[in-house]
Amino acid sequence: MTNHAYFNLSGDFSKTVLSECLRIKSDAVTAVDAALIPTGEITPVKNTALDFNAMKEIGEEIEDDNEFLKIAGGYDFNYILKERGNSCAAKAFDPKTCIVMEVFTDMPCMQFYSGNFLNGQKGRAVFGKNCAFCLETQLYPNACNVPSFPSAILKKGEVFSSETRYKFSLFRSET
Numbered sequence: 686m687t688n689h690a691y692f693n694l695s696g697d698f699s700k701t702v703l704s705e706c707l708r709i710k711s712d713a714v715t716a717v718d719a720a721l722i723p724t725g726e727i728t729p730v731k732n733t734a735l736d737f738n739a740m741k742e743i744g745e746e747i748e749d750d751n752e753f754l755k756i757a758g759g760y761d762f763n764y765i766l767k768e769r770g771n772s773c774a775a776k777a778f779d780p781k782t783c784i785v786m787e788v789f790t791d792m793p794c795m796q797f798y799s800g801n802f803l804n805g806q807k808g809r810a811v812f813g814k815n816c817a818f819c820l821e822t823q824l825y826p827n828a829c830n831v832p833s834f835p836s837a838i839l840k841k842g843e844v845f846s847s848e849t850r851y852k853f854s855l856f857r858s859e860t
Contacts, residue, residue, distance in 0.1 A: 686823070686824075686845065686847070687796070687821040687822060687823040688821060688849075689819060689821060690819065690821075690851075691800070691812075691817035691818070691819055692777065692786060692817055692818055692819070692820070693705075693816060693817045693818075694777060694778070694779035694782055694784040694786060695779050695781060695782055696782065698810050698812055698813075698816045698817060699810075699813070699816070700816065701744070701800075701813070701814070701815040701816055702743055702744075702799070702800065702815060702816065702817060702818050703742065703743050703744025703747065703799075703815055704742055704743075704744060704779075704780070704781075705742070705743055705777060705778065705779045705780075705818070706740050706741060706742055706743070706777065706778040706779075706780065707737050707740065707741065707742075707743050707775065707776070707777050707778075707797070707818075708737055708738065708739065708740040708741075708775060708776045708777075709737040709738070709764050709766075709774070709775045709795065709797060709820075710738060710766060710767045710768040710772075710773070710774055710775065711730060711737070711738070711764035711765055711766055711767055711795075712729060712730060712731065712738075712765070712767060713727045713728055713729050713730060713764075713765045714727075714728050714730055714735055714753070714762045714763055714764050714765065715727060715728070715762070715763045715765070715794075715825065715826065715827075715834075716728045716753070717753060717756060717757070717762065719756055721756065721757055721761055722827055723763060723825070723826050723827040723831065723834075724831075725827075725830075725831035725832075725833055725834065727765065728753075730764075733749075733751060734746035734747070734749035734751045734754055735751065735753065735754075735760075735762060737764075737775075737797070740776070740778065743760070743799055743815075743818060744815070747759050747760065747799065747815075757801055758801040758802070759799040759800070759801035759815065760797050760798060760799040760801070760818075761796070761797075761798045761799070761801060762796065762797060763794050763795070763796050763823070763825070763826050764794060764795050764796075764797055765793065765794055765825075766790070766792070766793060766794060766795055769790060769791055769792070769793065770789070770790075770791055771789065772789070773787045773788065773789060774788050774789060774790055774795060774822075775787070775788040775795060775797075775820050776788070777818070777820070778856060783855050783856045783857065784853065784854075784855060784856075785853065785854045785855065785856050786851060786852070786853050787851070787852040787853075787854075788820050788822065788849065788850070788851055788852075789849065789850040789852065790822040790847070790848065790849040790850070791847055791848050791849075792822040792823055792824065792847055792849065793824065793825065793835070794822070794823050794824060794825055794826070795820055795821060795822050795823065796819065796820075796821040796823060796826070797818070797819070797820055798818060798819040798821070799815055799818050800812070800814060800815045800816055800817045800818055800819075801814060801815065802814075803815070803816055803817065822847070822849040824837040825837060
């Protein structure tokens, strides 16, 4: 269970989020097959275009030759989080609006999606490719088919509880 909220910190969905910055505290993603289904393999992100441990623009390496980026046409990957609970797991920042978004969660993973498949989707507006991003906290996707992943099955009578907070603020440099 997760949410699928789309964010564009500029507030203008006619613009892409590729110049917005992102940091995700994660050392690895779950590898995907050609249909973007997690295979069960854990892939380190260090020194790859999937590494967001240091703040960087979303679009900085989106055209990289990385096989996963080619499959997804951008970012659409499950990051295994290093920081959970009261520690910030991810932070996004728009340098033009100075809006900061921080993500706090008790979930072990987060899907980062860069709006690769938004090609003219209609809602309150027409949404183009990369006009928004998602940071979806979750359990390990495809866990029911990957025995090495922690179970995500909720049995009758069991209770599931999780907390994710999105904190928004303005960045102001000290002058």
